[in-house]
Amino acid sequence: MTVHQVGIIMNGVTGRMGTNQHLIRSIIAIREQGGVTLPNEDVIMPDPILIGRNENKLQKLAEQHGLTKWSTDLDTCLEDSHYQIYFDSQTTDRRAESIKKAISAGKHIYCEKPTATDLEGSLELAHLARQAGVKNGVVQDKLFLPGLLKLKRVIDSGFFGEILSVRMEFGYWVFEGDWQPGQRPSWNYRKEDSGGMIVDMFAHWRYVLDNLFGNVKSVSCLGTTHIPERVDEEGNTYTCTADDAAYATFELENGIVVQCNSSWAVRVNREDLLTIQVDGTNGSAVAGLRDCKTQHRINTPKPTWNPDIENPFNFKEQWEEVPANQVFDNAFKVQWEDFLKHVVNDDPFPWDLLEGAKGTQLSDLGMQSWRERRWIDVPELNMVGGKHDGSHRKVTT
Incomplete structure (x- = not known):
């Protein structure tokens, strides 16, 4: 040895x-x-x-x-x-x-x-x-996160049939730094210091989409700065010059449509800080950082629109967890x-x-x-x- x-x-x-x-x-x-x-x-x-x-x-x-x-x-x-x-x-x-x-x-x-x-x-x-x-x-x-590895396993199995669309929700509320310290460094919110949601996260979304679903063909994006002022690590108020949220649609070469919302100014009402929902002709899946769950075509419920009665479905209970079947490092x-x-x-x-350059x-x-x-x-x-x-x-x- x-x-x-x-x-x-x-x-x-x-x-x-x-x-x-x-x-x-x-x-x-x-x-x-x-x-x-x-x-x-x-x-x-x-x-x-x-x-x-x-x-x-x-x-x-x-x-x-x-x-x-x-x-x-x-x-x-x-x-x-x-x-x-x-x-x-x-x-x-x-x-x-x-x-x-x-x-x-x-x-x-x-x-x-x-x-x-x-x-x-x-x-x-x-x-x-x-x-x-x-x-x-x-x-x-992110390619090596347990949730995405499980999702990759589902994709490779042919579970989805034809994949139609992907919906990605990412982000959480980053405190402004006045009455609670922010969870991210202040340079992230200054364009002059190379901060910004689009610069930061689109490099991730590129390799996730390319490796899991297909090469990105085109993009439509709206960025915004929801929080105009924050307080830095020294307690000084500064103007936010970089985008803190981005709302994008990506079209992939194989026709899959991806909607992707990324925000540092959103309060989380989902099961993880990142969720990826994939919908296909034969089934759907939702992956987070560590977990993934599926719903097959044969197990899909049949809801109807009727706002005059209480919702009879617990939609979250109608999904099945993908087992780990291994130890994820x-x-x-x-x-x-x-x-x-x-x-x-x-x-x-x-x-x-060169793959990194695709993210840029x-x-x-x-x-x-x-x-x-x-x-x-x-x-x-x-x-x-x-x-x-x-x-x-x-x-x-």
Whole structure:
């Protein structure tokens, strides 16, 4: 048995997502389980160094989790050949420049999305990585959520017959910060800091739709800023310059119609913060983050419209839960393990920087649709030095 020590430069992990999902629940969890075991019984052991701008935060975070290596000097770390992978979960406006440095240093790239602030920037990263011959991947965590994995199982079974439509409801009330602190950082609500619902979430919706239902053909989007002022982490009132809600319709290449509401200004009256309802000729399903339930054609009730009597149906009881039938690990951790196996063992990893650029493309086109108040077609991606093959890549359970 060989233990492959893989040095990872982790930049931006002092933020909420970077700390909880990528450091604690992914890299630390992989180390605590004894690494990632390959088919030949070799083991991949991640060896992280934490990078950021705040020495106190870095030192405290490292000490809390038994790590000894941290630095505020990214350039020096990039010169160290021990570190094969550069990971980035900084704010979007800082990400592209750091990734360029890492590519130039010959590091394999794994990063959060959006990969850049616009499509041109995202395509440039994909092109540079291809030119340099470095392996690269983008976090597409929602594909590995238990609820979506169960939904994928239902799709693959042929349960739906012909899928007709998809309805996605996402979001919750983010407090304004005056009488209760907000649950999200203030930069999310400032356009000048690369905040905004469309920029943030359309990158997710692109890979969810492409991988589960079909390639996105066109988009119609209306964004809005429902809450005009919020209070930041220092107690200062600021003007919200970014959209905090988006109401979109997507048309897929196979004719499926997707309605998608995303809002940080909605109070939840559904079973999860994200619900995806799929309706087909032979049945329907509703998936959340962890659960999925179905209703087959043969079990569909026959309601009639009659507002003059009490509703005789309990609609929520007419659905059947999809069983887990397996143990689901943390979605971020699962994809980290896949990327580590891609780097060390050359296992397939289809979610590369070009796939990430497709998310940025949809965000850009959503913003254009909002500005111009019209439907926008989603063209096949092209980039200097290569052309996207347009293949419909799917996640497997």
